[in-house]
Structure formats: structure tokens, C-alpha cells
Amino acid sequence: MKTPDLPMSVVLEQKRGLLLGPKGWSAVLAAVLVIAVLVPVLNLVVPDGHALHLSDYAVTLTGKIICYAICALAMDLIWGYTGILSLGHGLFFALGGYGMGMYLMRQIGTDGNYKSELPDFMVFLNWQALPWHWALSDLFIAQALLIVLVPGALAFVFGWFAFRSRIKGVYFSIITTAMTFAAMLLFFRNETGFGGNNGFTDFKRILGVPIATGQMRVLLFVISGLVLVAFYLMARAIVNSKYGRVLQAIRDAETRVMFTGYSPLAYKLSIWTLSAVMCAVAGALYVPQVGIINPSEMSPAASIEIAIWTAVGGRATLIGPIVGAFFVNGAKSWFTVAFPEFWLYFLGALFIAVTLFLPNGIIGLLRRPGGIAGLFRRATEKRT
Amino acid sequence: MTPELMEEGAKRLEAYALKRASAATASGGREAAYGRPTRWGEADFSHGVALYLDDITVSFDGFKALNALTLTVNVGELRCIIGPNGAGKTTMMDCITGKTRPDSGKAFFGSTIDLLRLTEPEIAQAGIGRKFQKPTVYEELSVFENLELALAADRRVRASLFSRLTGTQLDRIGEVLQTIHLLPEAQRTAGLLSHGQKQWLEIGMLLMQDPKLLLLDEPVAGMTDEETERTAELFLSLEGKHSLVVVEHDMKFVDQLTEGRKKVTVLHEGSVLAEGLLADVQNNDKVVEVYLGR
Numbered sequence: 125m126k127t128p129d130l131p132m133s134v135v136l137e138q139k140r141g142l143l144l145g146p147k148g149w150s151a152v153l154a155a156v157l158v159i160a161v162l163v164p165v166l167n168l169v170v171p172d173g174h175a176l177h178l179s180d181y182a183v184t185l186t187g188k189i190i191c192y193a194i195c196a197l198a199m200d201l202i203w204g205y206t207g208i209l210s211l212g213h214g215l216f217f218a219l220g221g222y223g224m225g226m227y228l229m230r231q232i233g234t235d236g237n238y239k240s241e242l243p244d245f246m247v248f249l250n251w252q253a254l255p256w257h258w259a260l261s262d263l264f265i266a267q268a269l270l271i272v273l274v275p276g277a278l279a280f281v282f283g284w285f286a287f288r289s290r291i292k293g294v295y296f297s298i299i300t301t302a303m304t305f306a307a308m309l310l311f312f313r314n315e316t317g318f319g320g321n322n323g324f325t326d327f328k329r330i331l332g333v334p335i336a337t338g339q340m341r342v343l344l345f346v347i348s349g350l351v352l353v354a355f356y357l358m359a360r361a362i363v364n365s366k367y368g369r370v371l372q373a374i375r376d377a378e379t380r381v382m383f384t385g386y387s388p389l390a391y392k393l394s395i396w397t398l399s400a401v402m403c404a405v406a407g408a409l410y411v412p413q414v415g416i417i418n419p420s421e422m423s424p425a426a427s428i429e430i431a432i433w434t435a436v437g438g439r440a441t442l443i444g445p446i447v448g449a450f451f452v453n454g455a456k457s458w459f460t461v462a463f464p465e466f467w468l469y470f471l472g473a474l475f476i477a478v479t480l481f482l483p484n485g486i487i488g489l490l491r492r493p494g495g496i497a498g499l500f501r502r503a504t505e506k507r508t
Numbered sequence: 509m510t511p512e513l514m515e516e517g518a519k520r521l522e523a524y525a526l527k528r529a530s531a532a533t534a535s536g537g538r539e540a541a542y543g544r545p546t547r548w549g550e551a552d553f554s555h556g557v558a559l560y561l562d563d564i565t566v567s568f569d570g571f572k573a574l575n576a577l578t579l580t581v582n583v584g585e586l587r588c589i590i591g592p593n594g595a596g597k598t599t600m601m602d603c604i605t606g607k608t609r610p611d612s613g614k615a616f617f618g619s620t621i622d623l624l625r626l627t628e629p630e631i632a633q634a635g636i637g638r639k640f641q642k643p644t645v646y647e648e649l650s651v652f653e654n655l656e657l658a659l660a661a662d663r664r665v666r667a668s669l670f671s672r673l674t675g676t677q678l679d680r681i682g683e684v685l686q687t688i689h690l691l692p693e694a695q696r697t698a699g700l701l702s703h704g705q706k707q708w709l710e711i712g713m714l715l716m717q718d719p720k721l722l723l724l725d726e727p728v729a730g731m732t733d734e735e736t737e738r739t740a741e742l743f744l745s746l747e748g749k750h751s752l753v754v755v756e757h758d759m760k761f762v763d764q765l766t767e768g769r770k771k772v773t774v775l776h777e778g779s780v781l782a783e784g785l786l787a788d789v790q791n792n793d794k795v796v797e798v799y800l801g802r
Contacts, residue, residue, distance in 0.1 A: 366668040369653055373646040380644040383605060384717060385632035386663045394665050440648075 220404030323418025438485025
């Protein structure tokens with residue numbers, strides 16, 4: 125068998141260099157326009173009752189789902205690309221949310237039920253002064269830094285011990301579940317100083333501006349949407365780099381990676397920490413839109429849901445988890461209104477169906493040559 | 509001078525050359541040691557030894573997988589290691605590459621690098637490449653990307669985040685693709701290759717690393733006769749430039765590699781049973797006993 129001598133330039137030609145093709149950039153631009161122009165106009169300018177008016181409920185719901193989509197994207201980097209299934213990402217999301225919540229609690233000022241300088245739950249507990257960990261909660265910049273630094277540092281330390289001990293696969297999933305569960309129990313306690321099982325709610329202002337107005341709602345939505353787009357582009361740059369290919373190599377054959385001279389610890393730890401920080405940012409954007417944060421966000425079930433969004437949309441594709449987050453949460457908000465008692469059955473059935481029939485998720489189905497895209501292509505080909 | 513005398517002289521010369529050849533070790537490009545300081549992390553081959561295992565013992569729950577194993581591989585040498593199943597061949601490779609820590613003994617790479625103090629990635633960076641028994645490639649990546657990751661380069665996170673292939677590196681990948689006969693498959697997903705092609709790809713990844721010592725665990729398992737022959741040719745072309753340790757069951761392949769003049773080591777129950785030319789070893793009573801169970 126003689127191998128034909130092909131010109132090397134043809135064979136080695138790569139689609140590298142540019143982050144996205146012209147089509148991809150147009151899609152990103154379209155997404156930015158929809159988020160930053162179309163939605164605000166339809167919600168604020170088009171009058172209520174008009175056919176094209178976008179309701180406040182829809183804006184808040186979409187903003188919430190965008191935060192979930194950021195989590196799913198973060199999960200995809202660590203699970204889809206690196207093969208490490210974390211069932212504790214809800215903790216980082218909640219920590220980011222609590223970081224924002226602390227600032228929002230201080231912004232209430234003396235408008236609370238007890239008309240006190242301290243947040244209501246502290247008055248209720250008969251505390252006389254702010255505990256030490258609330259020292260910076262009046263400063264937005266400081267609190268914004270903590271939103272990134274605290275979950276990042278926790279993920280770094282946790283990951284360093286776990287990856288250095290070469291904890292892998294299901295064992296890693298279990299200890300991450302344990303981590304978020306332990307944190308939930310801690311946050312449930314009143315003594316921890318985070319409002320116990322009620323958490324934080326009843327926010328009034330952000331940066332001195334009232335929070336419960338239409339403009340603020342749309343502004344938070346726009347910021348969340350733009351953050352999602354920015355994270356998407358960052359994730360694309362990461363997975364297109366050699367670093368991203370090392371991550372996939374770790375997923376496929378970690379021993380080979382080690383015997384090639386790469387230290388998997390540094391790679392796993394960096395992507396794990398980045399993924400945690402992305403979740404924390406999502407949490408910080410989520411809390412002002414939803415208006416509440418409590419320890420139930422740290423329950424293992426919340427973390428498992430993030431994994432489900434990613435799996436349903438399609439692991440190891442970047443658009444997949446975003447699609448998955450929108451699909452599952454969209455279905456959830458429709459189901460819980462239409463058939464409230466059947467939602468959990470539907471979620472279970474969905475997960476089973478995806479595991480059995482769509483190992484690559486919705487996006488895998490669309491991209492399969494015989495999938496919907498293939499059918500569509502064949503149909504259009506016939507017509508022309 | 510009579511023709512008989514000349515013929516006799518020629519024969520004697522030939523015999524002498526053969527004797528010399530079997531005793532000689534390839535120099536492997538080693539240089540004189542004087543006046544050349546070794547750099548940190550760089551193996552020192554000036555004494556002609558590439559790999560030095562001394563009295564290595566490994567036991568798993570009381571079972572001695574390696575029992576006082578002592579083995580020396582010279583620079584540029586191609587050494588074949590044979591032995592029945594469970595003789596400790598793979599455990600030996602695990603010890604050299606840092607996967608298993610021996611209970612006692614010494615393992616040196618060159619004359620300065622203590623292998624027992626390094627981690628797997630450090631050993632790989634020092635210049636030891638390993639091919640597994642079962643071909644291990646990155647199934648979801650393309651053949652090209654598999655080789656790109658193996659390319660000798662800075663292995664740190666920041667470096668790979670911003671790495672771009674240079675023209676020289678592209679040429680090198682192209683060259684290796686040609687050597688392993690996978691050029692037409694360069695953009696194919698590695699998981700779709702045949703078993704033999706995966707073996708070749710893994711060998712190609714080793715070549716990209718440009719290691720000084722190659723450890724090859726059953727490299728021709730699952731290959732066709734023609735592929736086996738080409739593999740033998742490839743290894744023979746590497747001999748001298750690299751040191752090679754080949755573990756293999758296929759005696760025909762071992763015969764091709766040794767070319768009737770190189771040493772073969774027989775492992776049995778974790779230590780060296782016999783060492784010498786393949787023909788001699790095959791006639792050794794102890795070896796026959798071990799293999800045939802008499």
C-alpha cells in the first residue's frame with residue numbers, strides 16, 4: 125500500500141487564527157443587537173398591550189436563564205472539555221450571589237422593617253454591630269472583587285488538594301457534592317451571619333438607584349446578556365488554543381498527557397478555578413434580578429441541574445450548554461404553570477432520553493449528518 | 509601469497525569484524541565529558557550509559573513483580589526484552605517512567621538524573637518517551653492535533669494558551685506524518701484509525717517528543733506483517749540517534765531488530781534470566797524451560 129504524496133499545505137491546512145468565521149461573528153453581532161437594542165426597545169418603548177410588547181415577566185425570566193446559561197457554559201469547560209464532572213458548581217454560583225446580596229443588603233440602609241442601620245436579620249438576632257466578614261460590604265468595588273476572589277480562592281484550594289491527590293471521575297463528583305452540601309448546612313445556621321435559611325431578600329437599591337424599576341430590570345438583563353456573550357467568546361478562544369486541546373487530551377487519555385511531559389495538575393486547576401469564577405459572576409448577576417438568595421441554591425440538586433442543562437444541550441460544544449439551559453428552563457417555566465405536578469417526571473424522562481438517545485445532546489442531533497440539519501439540507505437541495 | 513592464504517585472511521578479518529560488531533556499542537553521539545558542564549535537567553550521556561537500573565524490587569501485596577532487577581542500556585543501543593507473561597516487563601517500564609515507585613533499588617537516566625525523585629511529566633521532559641501496550645492516543649482530536657500536542661515545546665499553561673505553530677514546527681509535523689505513513693489521514697479523528705494506525709500514531713507522538721530514550725511496550729501487537737516490517741525499519745533507523753528498549757513477544761520481529769548481533773535480555777519472575785544474542789538465548793536451557801514450562 126503506497127501512500128499518495130499529497131502537497132503538505134493541503135493536508136496541514138488548519139482553520140485556526142481567527143476566533144470565528146464571518147458567519148460566527150454575524151451571529152455574535154446579532155445576539156448583541158437583540159440583547160442591547162431589541163429587548164430594551166420592545167420592553168420599554170413599545171407600549172403595554174401592543175402585540176410586540178415584551179412583558180416584564182419575560183425580561184426577568186430570560187435574564188435569569190441567561191445567568192443559568194453562564195453556569196452551563198462554565199460546566200461545559202470543566203466537564204465537556206476536561207472530563208471532570210463537578211456536582212458542586214451551585215456552591216460557586218451561590219457564593220457569587222451572596223457576595224452581591226451582602227452589598228444589596230447594606231444598600232437597604234434604614235428602610236428595613238426595623239428601621240435600623242443593620243440588616244433586618246441581624247436586628248432580629250439581637251446583634252449590635254456588623255460581623256467581621258461584612259466589613260467591606262458597603263463598598264461596591266470591594267464586594268465585586270470578593271465575588272470573584274472568594275469562590276476563586278475556594279475552588280483553587282479545593283482543586284489543588286483534589287487534583288494533587290489524583291481524585292478522578294465519580295469520586296470527584298461525590299466530594300464536590302459533599303462540599304456544596306456542607307456549605308449549605310453552614311449557611312443555614314444563623315450564627316454564620318448570612319441570614320440563615322431565609323437568606324437575603326427585600327432589596328431596595330443598587331449603587332443608590334432603586335432596583336425595582338423597569339429601567340433597572342432591563343439594564344441588568346443587558347449586562348447579563350453581554351457577559352454571556354463575552355464569556356462565550358472567551359471560552360471559544362480557550363478551546364481553540366493549544367491549551368484547550370490539552371484539556372481535551374486530559375479528558376481522553378490523561379496518562380498519555382503525563383507521559384508526554386504535561387503536568388495535568390496545572391491545566392485542571394486553572395480551568396476548574398476559571399469555571400468556578402464564571403459561575404460566581406453568574407450568581408452575582410442573578411441575585412439583583414431575582415431579588416432573593418438563600419442556601420437552597422447550594423443544595424446538591426441545584427448543582428446537578430447545571431450538569432443536566434449541559435448534557436441536554438450537548439457537551440463539548442460551546443453553544444450546546446447555552447441552548448440546553450434555555451431549553452430546560454424554558455420547559456420548566458412552561459410546565460410548572462401548565463402541569464405543575466408533572467415537571468419532575470418530565471425532567472427525569474428528559475435526562476433518560478438524552479442519556480440513551482442523544483449522547484451529544486440537542487446540538488449533537490442537529491449536527492449529525494442524518495439529523496434534523498441533514499434532513500433540512502436535503503429538503504432544500506431537492507427544491508433548488 | 510597463495511589464494512588459499514588470502515581467502516583464509518579474508519575469513520579471519522570477517523570473523524573479527526563480526527566479533528567487534530557484537531561487542532561494540534553505538535556511540536549515540538556522546539561526547540567527551542571533559543570541559544562540558546551538564547545543565548540542570550539534562551541527561552549526561554558521556555559515560556555511555558543511557559539507562560541504569562540497579563537492584564530494583566517492586567512488590568504488590570507480597571508478590572514480587574520485580575526482584576532485584578539490574579539492567580543497563582547503553583547510549584544509542586537498541587535492546588529487546590523478552591519474557592513470558594508476568595515476567596515484570598511492564599512493571600519495569602512503570603518504574604522507569606515514574607508510574608510505580610520501587611520498594612528499593614536505584615534507577616538513573618544518564619549518569620546524573622535520578623528517576624526515582626521525579627514525577628511522570630518531569631521524566632518525560634527529561635527525555636524518556638513511552639509507548640503503551642494498548643495504543644493510547646487522544647481519540648477525539650485529529651491526527652495532526654495529536655502530534656501537535658506531543659511536539660517538544662514549553663509544557664506550561666501560559667505557553668500553551670498563546671502558542672502558535674512556527675513553520676519549522678509545521679515541517680517537523682509533516683515529516684513525522686510522512687514517516688508514520690499517516691499524511692493522508694492528518695485531519696482525520698484519531699479514534700477512527702485502525703488499530704495498527706493508532707500504534708503508528710503513538711510512535712509518531714513519541715518521535716515528536718524527540719526523546720533520548722524510547723520505551724516501546726509491544727509496539728507491533730495487532731499490526732499486519734507489512735506494518736511490522738516497516739516498524740522494524742523505522743526502529744533500526746532510530747538506533748544510534750536514540751536509545752531504544754523494545755518489549756516484544758513476536759520473535760520474528762525481535763530477530764529483525766537484533767540483526768543477529770545485538771543483545772537480548774530475557775526477564776523471568778522479575779529479574780534477568782539470560783542476556784546475549786537471540787540465537788544463544790533461544791538455545792539456553794533455562795530459557796527453554798521457562799518458555800515451554802518443562
